Amino acid sequence: MMKFQCLTAATTCAFALSVGAASAETVNLTVWSDTARVTAYEAFDAAHDDIDLNIVTVAPPDQVAKLQLALQGGEDVPDVIFMADLTHVAQLSTRRANYLMDLSGIIDQSVVDGFLPNALSPCQTPDGRLLCLRNDLAHFIVWYDEKLMTENGFDVPATWEEFEALGHAAAEKGLIVGTGKQDAPLLNFLTAGGCEFGFPLGNDANVLTIDLSGAGCVRAAEMVDRLRASGALSEHGPFEPAFVTEAKEDKLLLFVGSTWFGEHVIRPVYELPEGRLAASDSLRWADEAQPVAWSWGGGVFGGYTESAHPEAVAQVITWMTTDIGLQSQATTMPADAASSDAWRDRIANDPYYARDDVYDVMKRTADFGHPYYAGYRVDFSAALVKIDGASNAPLADKLSDLEAELKNLARINRYQLAN
Amino acid sequence: MLAPYLALLLMFGFAPVFYAFTLSFMDTFEWVFWGVENFRLVLQDFRLGDAIGNVFTYVAVWLVMLVLAVGGLSLMLDALAPRPAAVLRTSFFLPGAITSSAIVVVWLFLLDPTVSPYAPLFKLAGLETRSHVVAQLGFPVVFALMAFLAHSGGWIVVMGGALKGIPTEVLEAARVDGATPVQTALQIKLPLIWRSLALMAILAFATGIQMFVEPQLMAMAGSQYSRPDWSVNQLAFQYAFTMGDFGASAAMSVLLLTAAISISLVVVFGTKFYRTD
Structure with missing residues (x-):
């Protein structure tokens, strides 16, 4: 946010900096994003004065390899990532590559309960951990x-x-x-x-x-x-x-x-x-x-288990998956029930489809999602x-x-x- | 005079090898000495046998192609007048100027009968889709073709240099004795450049058994072509970058290096490569 002001209006820069220093509350997070999600992260950044995102674009196929190197080196490990491929959830929660944070204690239960049936199956482990939040349903x-x-x-x-x-x-x-x-x-x-x-x-x-x-x-x-x-x-x-x-x-x-x-x-x-x-x-x-x-897909957001700001990480992940303004404009079916309802109106009113029940089919069949669909x-x-x-x-x-x-x-x- | 070379060799040759060698005996998670555990793990990998088979089939196909085509084309070029030969040599070199990863992408189009310039040829053979072509040729041949296009041009230039080094009096003597151009090529020139051909084969072998890019990039053509465990080097990559087990990856790499060095040494000493006649 601050960086943005400095770039756009040099005269307000000094002022913005002094405000930032006075409050000393701004949290800096590094997020790795694919190209499709950059605008969403920018929207989060603009809407939150207390969290400053450093958005790094990483090609999805390279993400795990780059993370393994970053973890090995112990530097430049991102706080938040998006995983389009769910096998990455499994690959990044092993003893050797212990990247993913357990969100179960940090994210409000009401948020978790707000997801559609089976939406979080790729994120929930049998021992009760919550390793991610789902962006979209793709049954x-x-x-x-x-x-x-x-x-x-x-x-x-x-x-x-x-x-x-x-x-x-x-x-x-x-x-x-x-x-x-x-x-x-x-x-x-x-x-x-x-x-x-x-x-x-x-x-x-x-x-x-x-x-x-x-x-x-x-x-x-x-x-x-x-x-x-x-x-x-x-x-x-x-x-x-x-x-x-x-x-x-x-x-x-x-x-x-x-x-x-x-x-x-x-x-x-x-x-x-x-x-x-x-x-x-x-x-x-x-x-x-x-x-x-x-x-088929249905990507998820996860955080770094050793992030210095777990609360802020949880805030980013929650916002990216459940913000109705953002998710209702998505091209994929939101996994969060409230966002999904808002998204419905767009699909139901779209004259492209021959029938107006396309979304209802998606929502109804979410119940039949395979219980073991996960990475x-x-x-x-x-x-x-x-x-x-x-x-x-x-x-x-x-x-x-x-x-x-x-x-x-x-x-x-x-x-x-x-x- | 040797110092700069030695410094670079130490920094970028020996140091990484030494590092990998050390890692291969360690558990890279808790950083403890682990004996041969990593080697035991990778040698028991059920994919290793197939991967070795794949790589050796590929290398065999590629080396045969390389030696026959590069040797043949170089000898033919040498029989031409210098100017057209130079033009042709440069044009052979051009595809090699593209990096091998880009070559893979080019080949993915060349092998698809719906877009390939060789479509009539494929149609003639009854192959209508890329999956037919790939299935018919087999992965080793497909990868060998890719590698051939990427590397042969450079070697044709090198062979041109070797052929230029043949003393003119030898060639004149052959002509005076009534040798035809074919006889000159096969009985005079070929024996004089065999060392260069052998050197090419050894270097190509060393590159070949480390193949990685070609199978790794096949997934770009669609998930049905994805072969993430086709070659030995890909297995090493998987250990490090999907499983996070850098020790096992290092062990696999050390084994690969050992194999490459041993086989090269056997070839060099077996053929008395460095003996001066």
């Missing part, structure tokens, strides 16, 4: 092109069985219902079926259950195989030029994607025209009472990509390889295995 829902659905006489699926039937029917007309290549959607197919990629089912964060042999898990993998074979699931990832071209040519009927997929991808990248995009609930298996939805020191995505990419064999045949890979990775990362 998988069904996005579909209402115009294509109606034209072809298709019904919106509610179960995975209906989804598969729709996929094969769509494929016969040259349409696609998603991708069979990208890691996160594949993880959603598999975890919805009950694949246990490495979840702390007991109360010990260090004991993982890794089991991909369950009937539900195999059933899900076989569904993916059949949909890949019929061409209903594209062999391209959703960001590859070939996929984008197909989407722009009106070939994308439906996509089981995260809450941000509409606003962030279908609208700006696939350029689907106004009045066609609609959303419906996450899918469940016919013999299951309710859906279970994995998530682990085992990177599920990397293991899936490596094993699935190793050959063109059916995914169902590779589940045992994948299970072995996950178990090996768990051991390397010093987890114990429950099975």
Whole structure:
């Protein structure tokens, strides 16, 4: 704040400095930000005279490596970071890289209670610590092109069985219902079926259950195989030029994607025209009472456990995740319930969407967010990509390889295995 | 005269190696001597075997490409008139002027049939997407192609220098004896520059087994190409920068260095590289 005044009006500089010195209350915090969050941090800085932020832009993929070096050197460790990739939460709360502060005693319980269901699952540890606050919810829902659905006489699926039937029917007309290549959607197919990629089912964060042999898990993998074979699931990832071209040519009927997929991808990248995009609930298996939805991202803010100003750190993190003025303007669905309600009005009144219930779908299905969606020191995505990419064999045949890979990775990362 | 070189060698050659060597026997969390614990840990890493296999396949493909293509092209260039040869040599060098990380990005486009200038070639082979191309060629060949484009130009210039060093009377004698250009190249010039070719192979080997950039940057093409544990150096990187275990990372690096030095020494002494005839 002060720095800002000095830069903009040199004459007021001396005055501002003397005020700062007199109150001696200004706390200096260093925050590492990706480019998307710089303006939000600047807004915080402008709104708080007692906290002065030193904003450093760090590319998200480099963040953990840079932090490890900073921690090793013991200098220039930031007070607050944003983690777009939830595995970073796990990587930065180990004995060797003990970066993340336990916020449970510092952040007001009412703030914690104000988050939507399952929103804080990536932040809460089985032993009761709170390592972060969630910026946005990113669980998988069904996005579909209402115009294509109606034209072809298709019904919106509610179960995975209906989804598969729709996929094969769509494929016969040259349409696609998603991708069979990208890691996160594949993880959603598999975890919805009950694949246990490495979840702390007991109360010990260090004991993982890794089991991909369950009937539900195999059933899900076989569904993916059949949909890949019929061409209903594209062999391209959703960001590859070939996929984008197909989407722009009106070939994308439906996509089981995260809450941000509409606003962030279908609208700006696939350029689907106004009045066609609609959303419906996450899918469940016919013999299951309710859906279970994995998530794709949904970043979190965390603080430095040895920060000199833990209260100020908590204040920054709370403001960034729950300030209604800020979050209601976000492009992603706010994880904080009150902010999320304010955000609703923007989406519901947006003529871009074919229906006004897009937000209601997101909010309703937040309850079905996978309870073990969190970051682990085992990177599920990397293991899936490596094993699935190793050959063109059916995914169902590779589940045992994948299970072995996950178990090996768990051991390397010093987890114990429950099975 | 030797002092500046020795100072730099000590500071940037020996000191880091010594530091890594020390770290590899320490627990870098509590800073206690840990014996061979770090080595035991990394040698038991289930990914190590695959990574070694990957790296050696890549190095084998790359070295064969490098020796055949650089040797062949250099000999052919040497048979041309000096001016066109110089122009061609410079143009071969140009791709090498781009850093190898940028080369990876270029290759990601070259390998995508939807945007590549070689699209007709890929289509002819029935490859319609980047995933087809990568699956068909395999990662070792893809990475070898990338490295070849990055490094071969520089070596063609070096070989040009080596060929210039061949005394003209030798070449004239060959011509007088009725040797064809092909015979001159293969039977006169090649035996005289084999040391330069061998030097290139040794240095390329040492660079090759430390490969890191190519597989690490593949994730830029999409998560389905991401291979964070493909090479040994990537494993060392993971130990340090995702697990925070600098000791284990140092142990992996020390093992890699030991392997590189031992194999180079075997090659140098095995081929009597420094013996003057």
